[in-house]
Amino acid sequence: MTPLEAGKRAGGALTKMIVYIVVYVIVAAALQFLMSRFHVIAYLKYVNAILVLAFGWYIVNSFADFIYWTMRGKYDHPTAVAFKNMMRIIGIIAIIAAVVGAAVGGIGGLTIGGFLGIVVGFAMQQVAGQAVAGIFLMGARPFKVGDHVNILGEDGIVEDVTSLFTKVRKQDGTVVLIPSSSVIGNKIYLMLQKLTGQQSGQ
Structure with a gap:
């Protein structure tokens, strides 16, 4: 575009x-x-x-x-x-x-x-707060789709970043939706290597 x-x-x-x-x-x-x-x-x-x-x-x-x-x-x-x-x-x-x-x-x-x-x-305050946090998150871009991250103790690969949630897939295949406001207010660990299960084509 x-x-x-x-x-x-x-x-x-x-x-x-x-x-x-x-x-x-x-x-x-x-x-x-x-x-x-x-x-x-x-x-x-x-x-x-x-x-x-x-x-x-x-x-x-x-x-x-x-x-x-x-x-x-x-x-x-x-x-x-x-x-x-x-x-x-x-x-x-x-x-x-x-x-x-x-x-x-x-x-x-x-x-x-x-x-x-x-x-x-x-x-609508909660939803609006999440959306605003999501906007800041997508603007700041601390991580991108495909990155291996650890957020709030959830370790996995970022699959999607929306205005309300960040979608992370863990090594066992579990998908975690982390609220944007929680991501903004906490530490984000960017891991150097992808998960072994993800690397093998899981």
């Missing part, structure tokens, strides 16, 4: 996001006008909630794609995906808060939406 190609795809994702936002504004304004004209304005908040949910999903995904292709021009696929997933998680939390706020309306809607956003954010 060349930086030029990644830049073109990032531009395409950004264009899609802008189009979705413009269409959302037009549709929301048109529906508000029609509902006020036919005296069904009382249902507007429910319509707004549906619009936020529908268009919000497309907008969030387009923004996540934009982040992915922007990062892809400089970093590898796993690192770019980690950033994309982080943006998607944040976007989903924002959509949930916005939908509740739109459905309830007024100060109450803002209060409930904000509270729900905090609750969901707290529930």
Whole structure:
């Protein structure tokens, strides 16, 4: 993936996001006008909630794609995906808060939406923390796939590094998934030789 190609795809994702936002504004304004004209304005908040949910999903995904292709021009696929997933998680939390706020309306809607956003954010804290640790891990690159490492007493060959886990295969074939936050906060031993079982083609 060349930086030029990644830049073109990032531009395409950004264009899609802008189009979705413009269409959302037009549709929301048109529906508000029609509902006020036919005296069904009382249902507007429910319509707004549906619009936020529908268009919000497309907008969030387009923004996540934009982040992915922007990062892809400089970093590898796993690192770019980690950033994309982080943006998607944040976007989903924002959509949930916005939908509740739109459905309830007024100060109450803002209060409930904000509270729900905090609750969901707290529930996602562990996952988000793991993802952030994974991003730093893939950026720092203390080891790579194929390296023989010892992390938290787990000795084996690195098979994959994702935003949430590092996958290590031990000599007996056992696969260990080590959380990224645990890898970041502990010593990493890079062994000079591969395991004998791995060398023999296990």
